Amino acid sequence: MTSRVLGIASLVLMVFALYMALIYAPQEAQQGTPYRIIYFHVPMGILSFVSAYLLGFAGIMFLIKRDLKWDRLAIGAAELGVLCTACSLITGSIWAKPIWGVWWAWDARITLQLLLGLFFIAYFMLRAYLPDREKRAKLAAVFGVLGMIDVPFNYYSIEWWATQHPQPVLRGGGSIDPDMRLALYVSALALTVTCAYLLTRRLAIARVEEEVEYLEHLVHAHE
């Protein structure tokens, strides 16, 4: 039920966000059209951090409660993390080419994003090489917690290392047109709801997966 409501809401919001991003928001003086990438690039970047924290949180909850539902949440968060880091990296690269003249500038935030993506992939590789269900959940939870702790360290070390990226537009008193800000909020909301919808679908699938695994086990035991 919740899933259906979220699905419809995300469809409506996405269409509205497209309208806000492409038509409602005013043109930017220096960059022209390519700046409109911001409306989906920035929320994707933020959501990838949210996924990393969700993954760590699910890990902590699993270690405390030992309930596999938290492990399912962790998988969902990690998959969303891969989706969001991939989207923000690729759009960032497409945006950097006309503005900075290069595809990849090794600036602070893009490097951080790349590392976050590598962390999510490492998380999946770890899961793939752990055969036992219980052990897989436990060790992946520990790795998720360690990865979550790493995010602020990565953030500051890379921040101090190099800064070419514009300062965050939502945090701090950067000067941004109120119409642009509104459009950015709308697209952030739309993408958040979409991710929440995908997460609920993923959790439902994970439950079925476990049931299938259990039944397969039963059938094999019977044979």
Next chain:
Amino acid sequence: MSSLVAAYSVIFGAIFIFTWLLFARQKRLEKKLDELRELVKDASRPRP
């Protein structure tokens, strides 16, 4: 302009593919679940 189109198609394409993969996975699992349920039911039926 072309970079805008490219970036937007990447975002929407990625979300679409992700959703599509999820639904394909769900369908496959449900089919498998039905097969397994049948198997379990057959096995639990008393033999003649």
Next chain:
Amino acid sequence: MKPLSAIVFKDIVIELRNKETISSMLMFGLLVLVVFNFAFQPTGAERALIAPGILWVAFTFAGILGLNRSLSIELDNDCLQGLLLAPLDRGSLYLGKVASNFIFMMIAEVMILPIFVLFYNLRFDLQFLQIAGLSFLGTFAFAAVGTILSTISANTRMKEVMLPILLIPLTLPVILASVMATSAVLSGETEGISSWLYLLGGFSIVYLVASYLVFEFVVEE
């Protein structure tokens, strides 16, 4: 304190018998220094510029080798099971392994460092001591997170391969901070160095505490 020193003592005794870990780390570190010199062919001025990076790549990869070795010693003949049966809590076991990994890495690094200074025409003076101090801090942070990750990777089917995959994304702040601090020392512009040192210290403390708390989940059956 007692179990901690017992674990370190045990590891040192094993190492004194076969001398496998430190010799392989040392050899590997040296090879990295040589290979990078061929790969970049630096001239005088460039050499000082890329030297910090090369030094820390050598330390990182030698460290990964050491971590893998230290766990395979425990896994051979089920030594880890024996350690788990011993009357000591899991946290102390973790701290003991961190201490012995740290000591082994430091021994290898102390031997690599003079050769590095020699190869890259740096000076044996205060700078040398400062870099040694930095290695101390950076290696401690590396050992703190490396020990728990090597225990995690030991549970997987591809032990040796998994460790760098898990370790490198997480230790990038350590590598970056160490390289930046080392190049600050080499160039003599030590103004911004304190933030890197704080980062290394903070990273070590946070990961030591977090790993101490979760280590029992990694080793329990």
